[in-house]
Amino acid sequence: MDGAVAWILMASAVAVFLVGVESKARVCYFGPPPEPDPENPDGWMKQVMQEVRARCPGQGRRQPTTAGTAACSSPEPLGMEDRTIPDDRIKASSSLLCCPANNSRLNGDTAWVALDSEALNSWIGVNLVKRTVVSGITTQGHHYGDHTTKYKVAYKERPSSAYEYVTDGNGDIKVFIGNTDGSSPVTNMFNENVVATVVRIEPTAIYVHAALRFELLGCRLG
Secondary structure, eight states: OOHHHHHHHHHHHHHHHHHHHHSSOOOOOOSOOOOOOTTOHHHHHHHHHHHHHHHOOTTSSOOOOHHHHOOOSSOEEOSSTTSOSOGGGEEESOOOTTSOGGGOBTTOSSOEEOOGGGGGGOOEEEEEEEEEEEEEEEEEOOTTSOEEEEEEEEEESSTTSOOEEOBOTTSSBOOEEOOSSSSOOEEEEEEEEEEEEEEEEEEEEEESBOEEEEEEEEEEOO
8 A cells, every 4th residue: 555545544544533532623643654664564554653642642641631730830828737727627537536637737736647557548638618729738747756758649629529649740649758757847849730629648658657737838719
């Protein structure tokens, strides 16, 4: 088959595929096809598909949404330390009697501490109520020395949404490096801002107990 004709057929097939997947036409390749190699037609076809995939990435990787591209040039504390976020909007999977979820405010006198039996399956979360740009987080441990050394951050853009995780530059779930003692604050900024109504922290490594005090950093929308 003539190379140019094959290229046209291939591009047409890709266009039909994209219409079927995304229910709308999308033009994402312009220009001449790669030069065909009569002695290696299979190799030429692979090169064609590499060009198509490069310019028509489709759904292979989740594309950035408004959550990933929201602007927040000067992130500020969102209300844990100053109590703008009330106690009833702070929830946890479990807590020791001494250390409930509402003790998790940055620079507070104590901290949230999860039950020992589920420390590495625990979480603490904040309901921001309104969609908010979240850019990062500052954490502390318990002043007795217990602390969370690594953690993940999950969020919902809307209350009805499924949880998603904050990711790194490769699109993989980010495991943040947390604290090395109970009192020193450690700030981690996200690779991309997220828009969230609910944010929760999930400890993945701890020292003695899963203990946290924290502040969310970002910008209020509207």
